[in-house]
Amino acid sequence: xxxxxxxxxxxxxxxxxxxxxxxxxxxxxxxxxxxxxxxxxxxxxxxxxxxxxxxxxxxxxxxxxxxxxxxxxxxxxxxxxxxxxxxxxxxxxxxxxxxxxxxxxxxxxxxxxxxxxxxxxxxxxxxxxxxxxxxxxxxxxxxxx
Numbered sequence: 001x002x003x004x005x006x007x008x009x010x011x012x013x014x015x016x017x018x019x020x021x022x023x024x025x026x027x028x029x030x031x032x033x034x035x036x037x038x039x040x041x042x043x044x045x046x047x048x049x050x051x052x053x054x055x056x057x058x059x060x061x062x063x064x065x066x067x068x069x070x071x072x073x074x075x076x077x078x079x080x081x082x083x084x085x086x087x088x089x090x091x092x093x094x095x096x097x098x099x100x101x102x103x104x105x106x107x108x109x110x111x112x113x114x115x116x117x118x119x120x121x122x123x124x125x126x127x128x129x130x131x132x133x134x135x136x137x138x139x140x141x142x143x144x145x
Contacts, residue, residue, distance in 0.1 A: 003066050005042065007032055007074040007091045017063040021055045024062035032074060032091065039079075041088065042072035047105035049088065053077050073102055 001017040005028065013031060015024065029036050042050045050065055050072070066072070074091040088109050090102060 001063055001068045003068065004071045005032075005074050006071060010092070012071075015062075017061070017066055017068055019062055021052070021058040021060055021062050021065065025052055025056050028074070034076075034091075039077035040091075041075045041077050042066070043075055043088070043102070043105065043109075044070055044072055047102075047109070049075070049109060053086075075106070 002014050003017060005013045005015055007013065015028060015031075017024070019027075025040070026036065028034075029038060029040060032040075034040065039053050039056075041052045044050070044067070052065070055065065076089040076091055078087040078089060079085075080087060086109075088106050090106055092102070
């Protein structure tokens with residue numbers, strides 16, 4: 001049981017999932033040359049973050065969180081002291097050129113409020129008072145019959 005982690009200059013490293021998360025995360029940081037105090041996470045190919053940050057001391061098996069034979073991109077988790085939010089930074093070099101889809105997913109993850117605001121604005125613009133008036137008029141007709 002293993003996964004492939006993408007990092008650096010399109011480097012791929014294989015990791016065994018048959019171990020405790022605490023050891024998996026420690027080994028991941030060690031093999032990737034990261035400070036052991038650094039917060040890291042993994043993102044799968046669909047853009048889903050595995051939320052390893054809260055599991056750094058977990059004794060559950062890594063295979064309970066990660067799917068074997070999957071490819072994951074290594075991310076650094078940065079905290080914004082002002083907002084308390086998280087920002088995800090890819091640890092792939094030249095990420096925007098080698099994996100443009102990953103860059104877009106990271107932008108959305110790091111700015112969830114901006115994405116939510118844009119969706120809300122889009123919904124507000126689409127709903128028209130004229131459409132509501134017609135449906136209200138139709139409802140009144142049906143009630144009289």
